[in-house]
Amino acid sequence: SEVKREVVAHFEVKGTHWKAPWTHQLTFVLNVVFQLASLYYMVALRSPLLAVIHGLLRALMVVRSTHAASHFSFSRSPTVNRWVYRIGTVMIGLWSPTVWDLQHVVAHHIYTNEWPYDSDSAFPLKSIFPNQRRLWFHKYQHIYMWLVYCLTIPFVMLNSLRETVLGHQMLWKISYLLPGAMIESYACTFLCFVYLLCPFYFLPTSVALSLVFLSSVVSSLFFSLQFVVNHEVDGIVGTVEKPDTPGA
Numbered sequence: 001s002e003v004k005r006e007v008v009a010h011f012e013v014k015g016t017h018w019k020a021p022w023t024h025q026l027t028f029v030l031n032v033v034f035q036l037a038s039l040y041y042m043v044a045l046r047s048p049l050l051a052v053i054h055g056l057l058r059a060l061m062v063v064r065s066t067h068a069a070s071h072f073s074f075s076r077s078p079t080v081n082r083w084v085y086r087i088g089t090v091m092i093g094l095w096s097p098t099v100w101d102l103q104h105v106v107a108h109h110i111y112t113n114e115w116p117y118d119s120d121s122a123f124p125l126k127s128i129f130p131n132q133r134r135l136w137f138h139k140y141q142h143i144y145m146w147l148v149y150c151l152t153i154p155f156v157m158l159n160s161l162r163e164t165v166l167g168h169q170m171l172w173k174i175s176y177l178l179p180g181a182m183i184e185s186y187a188c189t190f191l192c193f194v195y196l197l198c199p200f201y202f203l204p205t206s207v208a209l210s211l212v213f214l215s216s217v218v219s220s221l222f223f224s225l226q227f228v229v230n231h232e233v234d235g236i237v238g239t240v241e242k243p244d245t246p247g248a
Contacts, residue, residue: 024064031065042054042199048214055216055217056218056222059218062223085097086184089188093195094153094160095160098176098185107119107170113231115131116170150220152223164186197212199211
């Protein structure tokens with residue numbers, strides 16, 4: 001409540017609102033239209049250039065509208081936020097909304113960079129904070145992490161599927177508090193795979209694989225490289241007292 005009061009006061013002083021302006025909302029609509037068009041023509045023309053464009057649009061969907069909607073700041077309408085959030089996660093081919101809520105909205109923003117509460121730093125693939133153990137292979141992480149950065153979105157999508165099936169994430173238990181929430185979570189996860197893998201239905205496997213791979217590498221690099229420089233920095237570690245039995 002104290003943080004919310006300070007945020008409201010900040011925007012009142014600036015004379016602006018904490019919800020996204022109409023220009024941001026327009027970019028979401030244009031992103032959906034152009035992303036679907038680029039996917040269609042990427043398949044129809046077997047075009048690597050359109051695969052690159054498709055990947056860039058997916059990445060922009062991650063860092064702009066989907067992230068904003070997950071924090072209910074895309075629109076003043078809760079319904080619009082909800083649908084933009086779900087459409088965005090499917091078109092990204094990344095998290096299901098339930099997994100993202102737990103990993104980012106709850107864990108990362110409350111227990112920032114605190115292991116094992118916040119898994120955003122991708123431990124044990126890499127160890128970058130003093131509160132994370134150093135394993136023998138971490139001395140090579142400056143080499144192999146470039147491969148991980150190139151495939152961040154497929155890796156995260158598979159991890160999201162794993163956590164949805166297992167029903168927990170790190171120390172957090174996934175709870176579905178609204179009617180139909182579990183079905184919605186599985187449906188979004190399924191549609192993520194359908195959207196990302198649909199070129200395999202229309203194209204030879206080798207061609208589809210190369211185009212999907214190119215789109216995924218572009219979107220993964222765009223997403224992961226902007227993420228690491230503003231999240232994985234010294235001093236950004238949560239100080240909130242830890243619960244004895246975390247849950248959500």
